[in-house]
Amino acid sequence: MAALPGSKAPFWRRAPKLILRPLDYFEDNYRRYGSVFQVGASSPPSIYVADPVVIQGIFQADAAQFHVPAQNVGSGLTFLLGNQSLLLLDGERHRRHRRLLMPPFHGDRMRAYGDVICTLTQQAMADWHPGQAFNLRAAMQDITLRVILKAVFGLADGDRYDRLRQLLSQLLEGLGTPLSAFFIFFPGLQRDLGPMSPWGRFVRIKAEIDALIYAEIDDRRRHPHPDSTDILSLMISARDDQGQPLSDGELHDELMTLLVAGHETTASALTWALYWVHWLPEVGDRAHQELDRLGPDPDPLAMASQPYLTALCQETLRIYPVAPTTGIRIVSEPMTVAGYEFPTGAVLFLNIYLVHHREDLYPEPDNFRPERFLERQYSAAEFLPFGGGHRSCIGMAFALMEMKLVLATVLRQWDLALPERDRRLLKPVRRGLTLAAPGHLQLVPTARRVVPPQAAFA
Numbered sequence: 023m024a025a026l027p028g029s030k031a032p033f034w035r036r037a038p039k040l041i042l043r044p045l046d047y048f049e050d051n052y053r054r055y056g057s058v059f060q061v062g063a064s065s066p067p068s069i070y071v072a073d074p075v076v077i078q079g080i081f082q083a084d085a086a087q088f089h090v091p092a093q094n095v096g097s098g099l100t101f102l103l104g105n106q107s108l109l110l111l112d113g114e115r116h117r118r119h120r121r122l123l124m125p126p127f128h129g130d131r132m133r134a135y136g137d138v139i140c141t142l143t144q145q146a147m148a149d150w151h152p153g154q155a156f157n158l159r160a161a162m163q164d165i166t167l168r169v170i171l172k173a174v175f176g177l178a179d180g181d182r183y184d185r186l187r188q189l190l191s192q193l194l195e196g197l198g199t200p201l202s203a204f205f206i207f208f209p210g211l212q213r214d215l216g217p218m219s220p221w222g223r224f225v226r227i228k229a230e231i232d233a234l235i236y237a238e239i240d241d242r243r244r245h246p247h248p249d250s251t252d253i254l255s256l257m258i259s260a261r262d263d264q265g266q267p268l269s270d271g272e273l274h275d276e277l278m279t280l281l282v283a284g285h286e287t288t289a290s291a292l293t294w295a296l297y298w299v300h301w302l303p304e305v306g307d308r309a310h311q312e313l314d315r316l317g318p319d320p321d322p323l324a325m326a327s328q329p330y331l332t333a334l335c336q337e338t339l340r341i342y343p344v345a346p347t348t349g350i351r352i353v354s355e356p357m358t359v360a361g362y363e364f365p366t367g368a369v370l371f372l373n374i375y376l377v378h379h380r381e382d383l384y385p386e387p388d389n390f391r392p393e394r395f396l397e398r399q400y401s402a403a404e405f406l407p408f409g410g411g412h413r414s415c416i417g418m419a420f421a422l423m424e425m426k427l428v429l430a431t432v433l434r435q436w437d438l439a440l441p442e443r444d445r446r447l448l449k450p451v452r453r454g455l456t457l458a459a460p461g462h463l464q465l466v467p468t469a470r471r472v473v474p475p476q477a478a479f480a
């Protein structure tokens with residue numbers, strides 16, 4: 023293959039910018055080298071792809087065409103999720119786990135989660151008071167953690183639940199700083215230098231979480247809840263094609279994956295959505311008008327199917343996608359896609375951020391404009407906040423439903439305002455492998471809202 027354009031600088035020279043200013047890093051490369059470019063001089067090459075035609079070909083290719091990395095970022099995540107996590111599995115084991123994990127995330131199940139999401143959001147908002155600013159990220163993380171614990175374990179109270187909630191918050195807060203990303207990109211830094219060292223603290227919190235998860239699995243095996251619809255109950259009773267269940271170790275790693283992948287990401291997306299709604303008055307007004315028309319006590323599914331609310335969530339995930347790239351795909355056999363030849367071992371990063379900022383797809387891409395999603399349809403390779411193909415996010419429907427219902431519940435109950443200092447265009451910062459709003463962002467409740475009953479007929 024003729025070498026692709028791109029910077030030949032070694033990883034250690036590129037890493038600081040990639041880690042600390044990822045969007046500048048992506049945009050600079052895109053401007054200089056185009057929509058398919060190589061980074062570094064390694065052979066086989068590492069390649070970023072921001073061309074929807076190429077991405078489409080990759081999403082449609084056979085699953086056997088790619089594998090996930092055994093080293094680098096893959097092993098960096100192993101410390102958190104274990105090595106039997108869907109995110110890190112390949113081939114037949116990946117297929118088997120995906121089939122066992124998918125059912126709780128499909129169609130009818132979403133209905134059951136609707137009421138739960140609204141109720142848990144109401145509970146979390148009980149601590150909000152007029153005039154008292156609160157940290158937006160922490161508030162959203164609190165809600166999404168409550169939701170995922172309830173959905174995954176069926177837990178909403180009790181000592182184990184309280185402790186898990188506390189420990190998971192601490193763990194992810196510790197890993198959420200831009201600097202902690204170095205632990206993921208450079209696994210050699212993962213050294214336990216005692217309980218006060220960053221990694222030592224992490225190891226101890228993680229050990230306690232592991233013990234609580236294994237205790238919950240053990241309890242459920244001894245005392246099954248036959249009528250429960252939580253994800254753990256469904257996973258314990260699930261059987262693969264050979265009639266085999268998931269082992270305790272497999273269950274643990276998948277539970278940890280769902281807990282981490284399932285609430286951090288959604289908390290980031292919700293933080294951004296509430297920022298946009300309160301930074302741009304026309305967006306807030308339109309969202310309120312749509313929700314007010316539903317009257318005082320709407321069905322969660324009616325709220326979730328509102329077109330502007332849906333477009334608002336899509337635009338939130340477009341402009342600053344939580345995951346700037348999809349998971350890494352390594353080419354298993356040489357392949358040609360849209361004229362590009364990718365050799366065996368080529369490391370592909372599908373760049374969600376760059377695709378979402380292409381002028382030809384999204385005119386004025388730096389402007390937040392939900393209407394663009396009402397005006398045209400985007401293909402799976404043009405709008406891809408949840409990745410795609412055989413490794414697409416299994417929580418996509420759940421996350422979208424959760425985003426819409428939390429937003430609707432908050433907006434219907436409170437008038438909120440951004441403090442003066444945050445009424446400006448904010449840029450994302452790194453949070454582990456993901457991007458998020460700056461951690462200091464706050465909102466101030468100004469008044470409780472009352473939805474006039476006649477609004478339903480307006």
Ligand code: HEM
Binds near residue numbers: 279347
């Ligand atoms: C706004 C919220 C979310 C975003 C932006 C997001 C984004 C992503 C992305 C980009 C991927 C990689 C896809 C690829 O490589 O093609 C992914 C994978 C995954 N996500 Fe999500 N996700 C979100 C919420 C969730 C939720 C709620 C869950 C579960 C409760 C979840 C579980 C997973 C899992 C298990 C995978 C790995 C799938 C596989 O490798 O087969 N995610 N997600």
